[in-house]
Amino acid sequence: MDHAQQSQYDAILFVSFGGPDKGEDVLPFLENVLRGRNVPKERMLEVAEHYHHFGGKSPINEQNIALIDAIRQELSASGLELPVYWGNRNWHPLLADTLREMKSAGVRRALAFVTSGFSCYSGCRQYRENIEQARKAVGPEAPEIDKIRVFFNHPGFINPMARNVRTALDSIENESGEKESGTPVLFTAHSIPLSMADSSDYCKQLQEASRLVAEQAKISKWKLVYQSRSGPPTQPWLEPDVCDAIRDLHEQGESGVVLVPIGFISDHMEVLFDLDTEAADLCQTLGMKMARANTAGTDP
Known part of the structure; x- marks a missing residue:
């Protein structure tokens, strides 16, 4: 400006x-979020537990x-x-x-x-x-x-994300202490219903942001995946889920993975729970090394 x-x-x-800022805020907050949406109560309570896992804040x-x-x-x-x-x-x-x-x-x-x-x-x-x-x-x-317009391809977002991806890649070392080459990268974003995705440029913009970051960070193996779906099981949402993608990489013989929360500007609850907790636990169970790139935050 x-x-x-x-x-x-x-x-x-x-x-x-x-x-929410505290435990008693969690359910009223989620009721605001889900008002008018066909989300099962069981799913709301499940998400509430994610917040309570971190003290309700x-x-x-x-x-x-x-x-x-x-x-x-x-x-x-x-x-x-x-x-x-x-x-x-x-x-x-x-x-x-x-x-x-x-x-x-x-x-x-x-x-x-x-x-x-x-x-x-x-x-x-x-x-x-x-x-x-x-x-x-x-x-x-x-x-x-x-x-202001959406910032998915703005250099102030792309540049710090590319730096963060390189840092995460460099943090994964093989058993000999040398840096891994060609570690696969999974760019993650919040899943949405297919009906919503079909009427917007959401997927196109996510692919473009991922491509720009991968190009700048010199990443050869990457894929866009999704996380945090919340709708009823009968409603189709964007896939693949990040945990399913990790399992696929394990079956393909990959020993490590870098997760990049491209769909988030900062470390929301979805990042802390779905990636740093659930995905990290899965990687540990599978014996895979995992690094999660930082979000852009205040870096731009």
């Missing part, structure tokens, strides 16, 4: 998914605070004096409450950065709908909000 663009806006709105909140602080520092270093507000889709601070605060502060028009970098209903359009719902709740004098 340059100074001419700054004159169009009074503030930055940082928009994220939200997450999502890592997303502290990471969002770090991202917001990095944005403020970057704006200040560029000579752009804009306040940064934070509003979530599913948990406090909720979007409507944040827009009320912005209205009270005299904000008329803000530029929204959404932490989801890929286009699909749940990752893009639903955020726009939530922003409009929040504006309606605030009333006719609610700030106007313009959303």
Whole structure:
């Protein structure tokens, strides 16, 4: 953003998914997330246990605070004096409450950065709908909000991910202490229903982001896989699942794997549980070495 663009806006709105801060927040948070969706209660309780495994606190909140602080520092270093507000889709601070605060502060028009970098209903359009719902709740004098484009192919995302993949690859050593050559890399992203995927560029953008990272990191063996599906078993979702892909690599004689959470900007609960816990446990059971690349976080 340059100074001419700054004159169009009074503030930055940082928009994220939200997450619980303590155990008693977990079920109300998940009820917000799953409202209106055909997700079995058993699956909701299963996901709740993932949060309770980490004390009922999502890592997303502290990471969002770090991202917001990095944005403020970057704006200040560029000579752009804009306040940064934070509003979530599913948990406090909720979007409507944040827009009320912005209205009270005299904000008329803000530029929204959404932490989801890929286009699909749940990752893009639903955020726009939530922003409009929040504006309606605030009333006719609610700030106007313009959303920044998805960042799946932006150098500020691709470059740190490529560095993180190289670091993860270099951390896997064979028994002689030499670096592995040709260790397979699995890029992972949140699975979504096929019906949602077919009506968006989600898969295309994930493939492009993975290709750009693989090209920059000089990776020869890679594949895009999915994780964290939550719908009913009868509903088709994007596959293969990351754990199934790991089993396939083991059957093919691979001794190690690098997991790259390309679909996430920071270490969400899905990263900590599905990759660092479930996938790591599977690799240990199979006798495979595993390294997980860091998410971009505040690196861009």
